[in-house]
Structure formats: structure tokens, C-alpha cells
Amino acid sequence: MWIDILLLAELARGPRHGYELRREVEAATGHTLSNNSLYPRLRQFVDGGAVLRGSEEQEAKPPRHVYSITDVGREVLHDMLAELPEGGADQSREFHARLVNFAWLSPEERLRVLDARDGVLALSRDRVAALASVRMERWSRLTLDHGIACIDAERSWLAGLRMEIQNRVTPSPSTQEHG
Template structure:
């Protein structure tokens, strides 16, 4: 679903043909996007009236399809951005795709997305904490400890995200 979010978000900025859209998503995320992911998603969006497709002539080549988001697509994008279902909240790309577009959401919607992610991470932390008491091997314990450290660090980071998201402050810059 995060791919859908990113595709619609890029189309909301400007109409694009498939190759151009794929390149912008890849450049913005670092994730490789295959044609087997891209074109079925665009076809689904067209069938749902979330995008329109128009043929753009090219000299000496077949016309290429240019995709433009519709009002239905903007509503769909907003709904996907504003909701992070529990079954997706533990998936890092799902959360980050939404975070990258927090400027399109209200403070309450942002907080709902952050809280969904927090809940998923707390559940994972609790499961891993229970495992550390069962006598894992030394290396297994090392892996569990590192996983717990990362979860605690992300939960701390999410506290800052929540504070900035509800105060409508921009992201912090790295130094």
C-alpha cells in the first residue's frame, strides 16, 4: 500500500508518464520500483477513477500514457495518508510513506498515524522483552538486545515527531 501512497502523492504534484513516475518514486525513497508494481497500480487507479490516462504523442514512437490524479484520487490519497491500519503499522515503509506527506494532514490526523505506529512498536517491544527472559543464546540475546534498543530509540523519536506534528512545526534538520 505504501507504493500506492507514493504514486498518488507524486501524481498529486504533477501529471506523469509511467517511467517518469517510477524514477521520481525511486529517487525520493531509494526503493526500486518494478514495472510489475507500477503498472498494475496505475491500472487499478484508472479503474477506480482515481487517475485519468491520456495518450501523449511521441515522434517516431508509440504514444505514451500520461497519468493525472482526479478529485477521487486526491480523496483516496488523503484517506490512505490519514489512516495507518494496525496490520500495516509495524511496516516501516508504510509509516515512512505517510510521514513524508504529513504536510497534507491535520495535526489530529498526524497524531493518529504516529499513535498507530507507536502501538505496533510497543507490541513488538513487549514480545521481544518476553523473549529475553527465556534464556536465548549469547548471540541470540545480543540480537534481541539490539532490536530492543532500536525499538526504544524509534519510540523516543516518535515522541518528538508527535510533538512537532501536533504543534504544526516543520521537521528538524540534520546537522
């Protein structure tokens, strides 16, 4: 689903040709997106009313298809961003596709996405820590300790993001009405 999010988000920035879409998503993700993956998705979006497909004339060439997002597509994009499906919070690509498009979400929706990711990381940390507590072999222990440190670092980063969101939502004392 993360590719769908990135495609719709790119179209929300403006109409694109299929090649432009593919190139921009690939540049942003480092993930190769084949035509056999891209065009069926675009066709599904067109069939669902989320995307319009038009034609652009070219000199001495067949017309190119130009894709643009509709209001329905913006709603679909918003819903995909706001809902982190079961199993999606433990997938970095799913989470990061939402994170880079947080501007589409309300602060409350952003916090729900961050909380879903943090909950998965907390469970993962518990599993890795339990395994580390019984592993005495040096290399296993070093690997597990590194995994715990990485999880802790991401959870700390998420806490910082959460604070930033909450600080922007909560009025500062200087802007609150005095009564």
C-alpha cells in the same frame, strides 16, 4: 499499499509518464518497481476515477501516456494516508510512506498515525524484552538488547514528532487572546 500511496503522492505533485513515475518511486525507495506492477496499478486508478490517462504526441514515436491525479484521487490519497490498516503500523514501509506525506494530513490525523505505530512498537518491545529476560546465551542476549534499543530509539523519535505536531497545534501563550 505503500506503493499506491507513493504513486498517487507523486501524481499529486504533477502529471507524469509511467516511466517517470517508476523512476521517481524507485529513487525514493530503493525498491524496484516493475512494469507488471506499475501499469496494472495505474489502470486500477484510472478505472476508479482517481487518475486520468492522456496522450502526449512524440516525434516519430507512438504517443506516450501521461497520468494525472483527479480530485477523487486526492481524496483516495488522503484516505490512504490517514488510515493505517490493521497490520500496517508494524510495516516500516507502510508507516514511512505515510510519514513522508504528512503534509496531506491534519495534525489530528498525523497523531493517529504516530500513535498506531507507537502502539505496535510498544507491543513489540514487550515481546522482545520478555524473550530477553529468559535468554542467557551471550549472543542471543546481545541481539535482543540491540532490538530493544532500536525500538526505544524509534519510540523516542515518535515522541519528538508528536511533540512537534502538538506544539504547532497548541497556540503559544503570546498568540492567545487575553481576556
